[in-house]
Amino acid sequence: MNEKSVTNYPYRPPKKYPKKSLHGRVRGMMIPYDEYERAKKFYVYTFGWDVMRVPQGVFLEDTDERPNVMCATGPSQVSWEASVPGHVWAQLVARERCSKPQVFMEVSMDVPLEDTVASLTERGWKVVGNSELDEDWADFTVVEDPDGNRELLWKCPDSRTWEEPEADYDKD
């Protein structure tokens, strides 16, 4: 990127992210529902979202009656990750498993999740939920920052190939 070509506010591009890491990226949004069919209908017909049940063993457990629903909010890959920049998927999650809207944030793959969480609690974050399913895709913790903003922190398993379009970073 030619930084001299940036003529609009703030007169510089965002900083570079040269580390092979997705730490701190907001990768999705989790939206609670009370009535499953009503919520699904709202997002499908108001915003044109596409919906499918979250594959089993990935993240929060669910039931047939109150499933976790993955929503494509714009152009998406076969994995349902977005295929163009600038937007993310959402998940509709039953209120008993997600009491208020929360972001789905990726944290470092190279640091144990407990250590990441410890660095946050030192600064006033609170742990509000934990879960560990049998499969390592579910290595996550839900925290709240000092102002009550809720974040599901997800540590990606080693199965990432770094070929995935969403795993790109600022290489030289």
Added chain:
Amino acid sequence: MLKLYTCYKCGFPIKADDRDVPPRCPGCNCSSEWFLAEPYNEQEKRRIHVDPPEPEENRDPMNIDYHVAKKFPYGTRNGRLRRFVFQYSDADRAKKNYEELFDWDIIPSEGTDPEHPLLYCATGPGNANWEPRVPSFIYGYLKDKETDETGKEPFFVIEVDNIEKTIEKAEEFGGRLIKPRFTECGNDYAIIEDSEGNALYLWETPSTVTWKEPESQGG
């Protein structure tokens, strides 16, 4: 032995030791017997290629069985989930925390009130226009709690073609208008509640969009 698996049904790649293969595909939920295996190589490039399945036409939009996500049209960003909005009680503390703990790059939005700044946050690689360069993550805002006169803590932003038309649809499907169209830092928004009482912003696509931006693409 470390191998690279490719789901034959959906093309999802998985790097795993052959003694520790996930029993189901994290992309499409099919069982691991559908995985094609190849040795993991240092180049991190797959030799096995699976053509992704095509989206089905005329499927029931309320059916949640696995399928390939539908095509989204060109020339519109209607419905895309574009920003998160965190509220803060102390701007300096919030900015310092997110910069130091999560490596964000945070600037005041153009034209924001310096007493109650709306802070714009890059959370990963971006382009010169301060939009993400890489797919499947978003930028967002840190917003002063005192400026949320709705008391509803709207938490995310959905981009729409037209605010009023979207409000009509939202109300038809159980949503509720909280705050009609207003302008903040040069952009037009409204605040609604979804059918479940979650508050969110509608953001109308700005007239300055050229449709050549990476984030404006369809497909």
